[in-house]
Amino acid sequence: MHDATDHILFDGGRAPNPRRVAIFLAEKQIEVTKQPVDMGALEHKAKTVATLNPLMQLPLLKLPDGTVLTESIAICRYFEALFPEPNLFGIGAKEMAQIEMWQRRIELEFVFRVAQAFRHTHRAMADWEVPQVPEWGEANRPKAIKFAQLLNQRLAEYAYVCGDRFTVADITAIIGLDLSKPAKIIYPEEFEHLNGWADRIRQRKSYVP
Numbered sequence: 387m388h389d390a391t392d393h394i395l396f397d398g399g400r401a402p403n404p405r406r407v408a409i410f411l412a413e414k415q416i417e418v419t420k421q422p423v424d425m426g427a428l429e430h431k432a433k434t435v436a437t438l439n440p441l442m443q444l445p446l447l448k449l450p451d452g453t454v455l456t457e458s459i460a461i462c463r464y465f466e467a468l469f470p471e472p473n474l475f476g477i478g479a480k481e482m483a484q485i486e487m488w489q490r491r492i493e494l495e496f497v498f499r500v501a502q503a504f505r506h507t508h509r510a511m512a513d514w515e516v517p518q519v520p521e522w523g524e525a526n527r528p529k530a531i532k533f534a535q536l537l538n539q540r541l542a543e544y545a546y547v548c549g550d551r552f553t554v555a556d557i558t559a560i561i562g563l564d565l566s567k568p569a570k571i572i573y574p575e576e577f578e579h580l581n582g583w584a585d586r587i588r589q590r591k592s593y594v595p
């Protein structure tokens with residue numbers, strides 16, 4: 387276990403981006419000090435978080451020198467640099483670029499679509515997404531399914547999104563797939579490679595439901 391308990395992670399529990407960092411830290415066995423924030427009670431909009439992050443979003447990491455990092459991938463990259471093993475962002479020019487490519491694609495073409503569907507159609511998001519535009523949410527569902535189809539094809543060939551090993555791109559993909567349930571996005575049963583991959587990812591010790 388790597389000791390990083392002098393770092394404070396403002397943690398939003400089950401929200402997708404906080405989960406992304408939680409899974410990453412668990413994979414790398416890094417221990418930080420967690421400061422839970424009850425996002426259901428909109429605590430992320432209260433002064434403590436708002437003064438540290440004007441965007442009022444989580445996760446948020448406070449470094450020992452007081453530096454504040456937000457953006458899940460920035461936080462993950464910071465820890466990858468501090469504790470390089472196990473490597474999750476790639477080794478060498480080609481693998482690093484491939485992981486970055488899939489990570490960005492999944493973030494922009496999948497997680498974003500699923501999140502828009504969730505935020506603009508789910509009643510629980512009415513105080514978060516103002517105004518909710520249900521038509522926009524609906525419009526994103528087929529786009530998420532289209533990208534999931536591409537992932538399914540890819541996972542027919544490879545055990546993991548970026549090839550034969552688990553990387554940060556798998557973490558981003560699983561949080562998008564998990565968010566699909568409350569977003570009411572239903573994938574065709576024939577996406578068997580995607581489903582098989584998801585079962586394997588959810589069985590990893592690092593998986594945070």
Ligand SMILES: N[C@@H](CCC(=O)N[C@@H](CS)C(=O)NCC(=O)O)C(=O)O
Nearest residue numbers: 401402403442443444445457458514
């Ligand atoms: N791009 C940021 C997104 C962070 C983000 O949107 N976090 C959500 C939780 S998953 C949040 O804090 N939302 C608060 C809100 O929308 O009010 C990242 O990758 O960390």
